[in-house]
Amino acid sequence: MEDSYVLELTEPKFKDFHLVYCGYAQCEACHSYGPATRPNYIIHYILEGKGVYQVGERKYQLSAGQGFLIEPDTLTFYQADPEEPWSYLWVGVGGEEAGKYIRDIGLNGNQLIFQYEDGERLKRIVLDMLRHTKVTMANLYYLQGRLYDFFSALTEDEVIDSCVDISKESIYIQKAVTFIRNNYSRGLNVADIAVHMNVNRSYLYTLFKNNLGMSPKDFLTKFQISQAREQLNLTDLSIEEVAEACGYRSCLVFSKAFKKENGMTPTEYRKRRRLETKHRPSAGPEEWKGIGRKVRFTIEEENEVTDKWENM
Known part of the structure; x- marks a missing residue:
């Protein structure tokens, strides 16, 4: 099982590149997902703990401060460590130009993993996204801006x-x-x-x-x-x-x-x-409380937006 907090946009306003969903999960020992495919690009970043990510014959042992890319329509499997289960955040993106943006941060089919030192920065961005739950056009533009902030952080080479x-x-x-x-x-x-x-x-x-x-x-x-x-x-x-x-x-x-x-x-x-001892940015579950277990934005028409909220 996992304790997760999710923001999902089912019909995004921006067509070339947009946020599909983002979230945070604190997994129990050996919690796994897959083997399965996803329709969008998803970037996971590990805040605490360890786990394994597998794509085909490639198997990666990952820990805090590291991340991995899931590509669309690619069979993947990932699982939390039995002794130090991971917690991670994720950002899913779509759009006609999404692949180009993914390549801009140095990720592709040959380079699925990365290391990023400032986990606190990524955590603040995703936390901010999850807290913008009021369903307005202003928030949709704000979330798009925070998505660019997330990618801006990862393009720093x-x-x-x-x-x-x-x-x-x-x-x-x-x-x-x-x-x-x-x-x-x-x-x-x-x-x-x-x-x-x-x-x-x-x-x-x-x-x-x-x-x-x-x-x-x-x-x-x-x-x-x-x-x-x-x-x-x-x-x-x-x-x-x-x-x-x-x-x-x-x-x-x-x-x-x-x-x-x-x-x-x-x-x-x-x-x-x-x-060497690796730095592991703290991200206790208390920081994610008050956000709501699941948050979904559904844009039915450009000026008609409904939301669904499930409280903890």
Whole structure:
């Protein structure tokens, strides 16, 4: 069983990208969902405890500070740990451009998991959504804004944000970075990026040096290694499997690149990280009280909105 609080919009006002539902759940030991499919994208973020998420043959052991993506019409299964059952929040999104927004935060079919340090920030956003239960057009616009706040938080990328200096060339850099983020697992090289950008390699090099302070090759390597760190932290994949998932066809080349970036081998990094105590943001159930067990907004017509409320 789970104790959950849910906000659901059954007929959203915004067509290209919109909130479908959001919520919070505190699960009992071994509580599970699935195997099942969902019609929308859903982002889960773990506030406390541990659990497992499985998609096909891929199985991820996750804990507080980590999250996972459920893609539409994809068979998934997830279950709370028997000793430290998790609590998590979730945000479901839909719309014609929803996939594009999901890719903007670095998630896709190859990258289903993520790590985010400021869990309190995500929790405040979802709490705020759940508290806006008065059914008005103003609240629908407000919830849309908070959805953008949620995605804004998740788009903050350490590698990119620490380097980018806004300039007239930034649109080209954004296009290149998006291409890398969405295709890094395919074994990209600089030539592939240049072809996608429809520029020669010399101009691509100048763009990256002027805007990011590094060459395209260095940026690609840093991004691949950053994804490898996440895979090593969040999964039990072998080093060979991590290398392949991050675009390296040679495990030896991957290990050398990883050690150059991190000062230790992938195996050493994984062992050290698992010995470290992870920060787990608090999110006691008392913070969610007064919200209502289930809240649903039903928009039947643009100016006719009804709600259903089930009290605890």
